[in-house]
Amino acid sequence: MILQQLADAIEKGDKQRAIKSMRDLEADIHPEDILKSLTEGIRKLGEKFENHEVFLTDLVLAAQAAYGVAEVLEPHLDKERMKARALGTMVIGTVEGDVHSVGKDLVAMVFRASGFNVIDLGTDVPAKKFATAAKECGAKIVGASALLSTTMLGLSKIPRALEQEGIRETVRVIFGGAPVTERFTKEAGGDLYAEDPFRAVKIVKKAIGCV
């Protein structure tokens, strides 16, 4: 019941209620079950976002609520076990020359909540840094976004940088951002395109055989 309340509070972006619900939980409830509940809240919100029943404000408020819960929960999590059970590692960032972070942050949040291990490189990230980070952590996915029709042209450098690191064949590259299209993604050498975080999760899961 309280787990359901937690999921509901996350979905509604009510940070205070989410944290209170979590504190009300019995001590013997496993932290991973709490995380599942958090994921369920985000998943439901995702469905509503896809149906345009909720919008950006709702997502950001839900993210704040989820981070609030995760912060309280963090000391109790078995991080190694979580990492081992993750669906895969994703390296994410905003393309070089572009410092816009909100869209990328939301994508990172939704991927984390969906069970991925996400390494966020931040904004204005050179292509080589994506490739180096992906190689170092054995990432299955590289996600990059651009807000401007000029900076998006720099996305094409990322698949080339992965090639130079010798890992292009093992990494799926997903692009997103306001001016980016499926056609552009293909022209720029990317593999996948999604117009919002929730579609991105579905597409990536399918691409790496998680569904």
Place this chain on the structure above:
Amino acid sequence: MCLGMVREMSPRERVLAAVEHKEPDRIPIHFGAPSSGIVEIVPPCHVTAGRNYGYTALVKYLGLYPPKPEPRMGSLNEVTNIDERVLERLHSDTRCLYAGTAPRKYMPDGSFIDRYGFRWYPLGPCYDVSGREPMRGVAKIEDMEKYPWPDPHDPIIGQGKEKEAKKLSEETEYWIIGVPELGQSLLAIYFFLFGYERALTDPVLRPEFFKATMDRMMEVQKGIVETFLQATGDYIDVFYLGDDMGTQTGPTMSLDFYRKHWKRYHKELVQHSKKFTKAKIQLHSCGSNWIFVKDFREIGIDILENVQPKPWHNEPWRLKRDYGNIVCFFGGIDVQELLPFGTIEDIEQVVKETIRIYGEDGGYILALQHTAGAEIPPEKIVAVFDGAYEYGRYPLPKEAEIDRRTLEKYPYLSPELAVDSDAPVPTCNS
């Protein structure tokens, strides 16, 4: 309603007719800042992938180089003083009159600081403040109050503007757009000050702080409006306000959220503006705005700019069908896909069809959906405006004359290619 095409209208008559939902002699055209013109590339700004067009390339293409006067740029590097010969050549029916600002002072790293204290850093072809907001992390009211807010009665805002406005109004026949700095935005100023997430969440997570900040911001913005309009209000035809309420995939917030937290401030700013001018009110709002349009109209917006065809539920046919009788649309020509990647033939067909959809019974001013970036070749910009001039004569065709291949490339032009073409219009009950 058709006025009867006996004579060529003056630009001002043409735009006014469209704004009042009457069919003019041809579709009115706007080219230029604040948000439907073109950028200029000036170091240290640059273009990442070698496409380096912009204003100078356009002027050269038109055989009008060097531009007169020397180009002056706004915060996003859009040219704010486009050469009169370029505006004439591109058939623009409008002219912009900007609030006065102090000359831009550059820092050694290429950044500059504006009236609000925002430090704009070079980013690709333009400037940006994201990630370096001056009050990022500030959450106490007393700290917010210590911020050096701009002086809303700085004489430079209106200095020389009355004379300039009077001259434009009395000695030209153009439609005069009065433009204060940054469109007197509210949501945008909030996120330039504190960051985007804070602008979206403070109304809920920090309600007292949000209210105190908005009260302070309104004092400043209303003061700037007053200073500018006291000098120009009698001469301008439309007053430009701006905020970006939409994103590509949907509105930034639900209608309920807007009504609860933001609408009152927009309304207050519009009402305050109307105390100093009889001009129409134009609201700039990027992205998906479909859910907000009735509320915008209710608070006194006459013109919605710059309608962008690709965001969610922002297609020309949907906006025209659902709100064509209550606001005039301004913009509509896609600079995200059509201009950077389309062919000249695509552009001609899309312009023609956009005019046909939006232009029925007036209510449309053709313009770029936003500033043309440096990656757009000049011949494509010219194709838009020559196309509008050629195809914009009334009476407009009743049936679409666009081929199927082009329609499939730009599906926003047809309800048949939309998944939810019959979505109900949001109601306005506040």
